[in-house]
Amino acid sequence: FAKGGRLFYIGAGTSGRLGILDASEIPPTFGMPHERVVGLIAGGDTAIRKAVENAEDATQQAWVDLMMYDINDTDVVVGIAASGSTPYVIGGLEDAKKNGILTAAITNNPGAPIAKIADIPIEINVGPEFLTGSTRMKSGTSQKLVLNMISTALMIKIGRVKGNKMVNMQLSNDKLVDRGTRYIMEGLDIDYTEAAALLKKHGSVKLAIDAGKQ
Structure with missing residues (x-):
């Protein structure tokens, strides 16, 4: 990142939306350009508000989406999937690794496929959801916490924070x-x-x- 590389988040459904949320908060909070941290969701921008049928099953689509940004080996791709088995995310991580790009994975299912693929697996065992299968709950909350840790630590390391102050925030109000x-x-x-x-x-x-x- 210090050499100009970018941070990409890829995910489907709630996981994709959380990546986009974290990426969208970087410019106002730390004064960084929008293109340095990018969130991508299966199904494209339409899927941010409305579910896109079968979008998460498109194994090759994540790499197609990443290629639109001319992704290269100075960048990092973080795949987010509660189950750890989302085809869109698996395909994106596999293609990124084939092209020499550093990868990480955030999952709530220890030992899941994306954890085995990624260079840096982040496995958060939150236990069963209160509503079975509704990963927007405990899993989604834990994912947001981890995404906040990643991006905030990164911004601190590159000097966008002084002490605990947001000295590079956009003065928008x-x-x-x-x-x-x-x-x-x-x-x-x-x-x-x-x-x-x-x-x-x-x-x-x-x-x-x-x-x-x-």
Whole structure:
């Protein structure tokens, strides 16, 4: 990632939607371009809101979807499947490995096929669902936690966070502008008015703090 590679999530149904959710939160939270973390779902964007019949059974489709982004061996593919046996995800991971791409898998079924295929298996045993087979519940919740850990740890490692502050967040509303101003106050030990002026001048918390320390 530090060399320009990207992080791709692939999944079907709830798992696919959770990958898209995590990817969509990276630009506003960490100020990264949309194309650095990408979520793909079986059935395409239509499947985000409405289930697409048989989409998850298309073994070759994930690689077709990834190729639309000119995926290469600097990228990473994370397959997400509660059962660990979703054909769309299995096919995507297999094709990624054939092309020398680092792979990981998130599953709630230890020993599942995707865990055996991936270079880095992440197996979360949450036990039986309250509603049998409804993996949007415990499995989905655990997947979201793991996705948050992966992306947040990555953003911390590449310097998009300072301490525990989102210094690269997009200042897209008054609440976030106020939060950013307070981060600057704390970081530079200055009053609100001066911090607000610095933020307005530099357009980002990180740039304002860096300028204030010079």
